[in-house]
Amino acid sequence: MKKYYLFGTLFLVSFSNYLIFYSYPFLIASHAIVDGIAGIVVGIATIFTLIIRVLSGFWIDRNRSSYMLTFMMLFYLISFILLMSKQDALIIFGRLMLGIILGALSTLMFYYTIMISNSIKEKSESISLYTLITMLPICLAPYISLKVKQLYGINTVISLAILIMIIALILSFLIERGISIGGKNKEENILKSFFDILKSKEIIIIIIILPVVYLTSGVTVTFLPKIIEYYNYKVVSLYFLLYSISLVLPRLIFKKLMPDGRIFPFKFIFVCLFINLFGNLINLLFINNLVILLGAIFNGFSIGLIYPIILSYVVCIINDSLKGSVTSVISCSADLGVIIANLVLGSLSIYFDYYIVLGIPVIANLCLILYICVYFQNNKKQYKNIHVRY
Numbered sequence: 376m377k378k379y380y381l382f383g384t385l386f387l388v389s390f391s392n393y394l395i396f397y398s399y400p401f402l403i404a405s406h407a408i409v410d411g412i413a414g415i416v417v418g419i420a421t422i423f424t425l426i427i428r429v430l431s432g433f434w435i436d437r438n439r440s441s442y443m444l445t446f447m448m449l450f451y452l453i454s455f456i457l458l459m460s461k462q463d464a465l466i467i468f469g470r471l472m473l474g475i476i477l478g479a480l481s482t483l484m485f486y487y488t489i490m491i492s493n494s495i496k497e498k499s500e501s502i503s504l505y506t507l508i509t510m511l512p513i514c515l516a517p518y519i520s521l522k523v524k525q526l527y528g529i530n531t532v533i534s535l536a537i538l539i540m541i542i543a544l545i546l547s548f549l550i551e552r553g554i555s556i557g558g559k560n561k562e563e564n565i566l567k568s569f570f571d572i573l574k575s576k577e578i579i580i581i582i583i584i585l586p587v588v589y590l591t592s593g594v595t596v597t598f599l600p601k602i603i604e605y606y607n608y609k610v611v612s613l614y615f616l617l618y619s620i621s622l623v624l625p626r627l628i629f630k631k632l633m634p635d636g637r638i639f640p641f642k643f644i645f646v647c648l649f650i651n652l653f654g655n656l657i658n659l660l661f662i663n664n665l666v667i668l669l670g671a672i673f674n675g676f677s678i679g680l681i682y683p684i685i686l687s688y689v690v691c692i693i694n695d696s697l698k699g700s701v702t703s704v705i706s707c708s709a710d711l712g713v714i715i716a717n718l719v720l721g722s723l724s725i726y727f728d729y730y731i732v733l734g735i736p737v738i739a740n741l742c743l744i745l746y747i748c749v750y751f752q753n754n755k756k757q758y759k760n761i762h763v764r765y
Contacts, residue, residue, distance in 0.1 A: 387540070387542055390512035404601075423471060450476045502683060518616045589709040593714070615671070622679035648681075651681075655740055686702065
């Protein structure tokens with residue numbers, strides 16, 4: 376029963392997240408704050424998410440905890456309530472607090488997901504299911520968020536998110552009754568073991584790939600709603616509906632084909648990078664044309680596929696005693712792309728037009744593809760029959 380509670384909680388938290396993420400630029404705009412400030416605030420919040428995610432990963436590996444998920448849910452709910460404030464400072468603080476708590480929440484829920492599986496195959500399938508369930512709400516949440524905002528106002532969107540989080544809080548309490556997690560790593564040299572893993576070529580290349588791919592995600596969530604609404608008001612909701620569906624479908628279709636750690640998934644990664652490049656090019660060149668809907672499909676598909684592939688591979692090659700810390704770092708590398716999109720591009724958007732915001736992901740994708748091609752050619756023999764465990 377706890378398994379169903381867990382995946383139900385995952386769905387609700389993810390749904391409320393996307394309600395807020397897609398509506399926050401409009402919330403900022405409703406308070407007459409400069410548009411670029413929304414990107415900067417989200418970027419800073421994502422930095423907090425990154426830091427707390429890593430720290431909580433180490434903490435879980437070394438310490439047993441009880442009801443930690445419930446406490447984090449409570450603080451997360453409070454951050455949503457702060458967004459209802461009429462004061463600009465509290466709205467910004469609420470978004471920053473949301474980013475901090477999200478770091479701990481995501482690590483805790485991921486750790487619980489790993490706990491329900493024993494064999495490598497089960498872990499791989501559970502990770503695929505985890506990424507699928509956390510993405511399912513994106514099929515509806517952005518569309519609902521934008522539609523509710525247009526029809527009833529931004530405060531109604533926030534109220535809906537608060538109601539959902541109250542239900543998630545109750546479910547998290549039911550999950551944690553009578554159980555505790557973590558504390559599997561009692562080694563004094565945990566940092567040495569951790570850094571030894573990060574030095575491996577497989578992990579290094581993963582940490583390089585994810586920020587570039589998730590640069591697209593940051594641009595899509597923070598900047599495209601306003602840009603598309605300006606140039607093509609009638610298709611903004613449809614764009615994000617297609618983007619959301621494309622994020623989820625790969626995780627549903629390919630959930631049985633996730634890597635089990637035996638071979639580094641280069642072929643899957645190449646496909647994702649090229650599709651992501653095409654999607655970014657379409658966003659840049661066809662912003663005022665219906666062709667931009669293809670950009671939604673390409674970008675959604677590439678982001679939706681590459682994350683579970685990489686996460687499944689990492690979980691299968693890492694020892695249980697380091698799963699919290701290592702997987703949190705891998706997840707944070709994806710957050711880094713969102714940080715760059717929101718913080719750096721948010722600052723640039725204040726002084727330059729949208730071509731800068733939409734053009735940088737294209738350049739970054741091209742550079743990454745060239746780097747991967749050179750890297751793979753130089754290490755072709757190494758990855759032909761590789762089988763590694765850490």
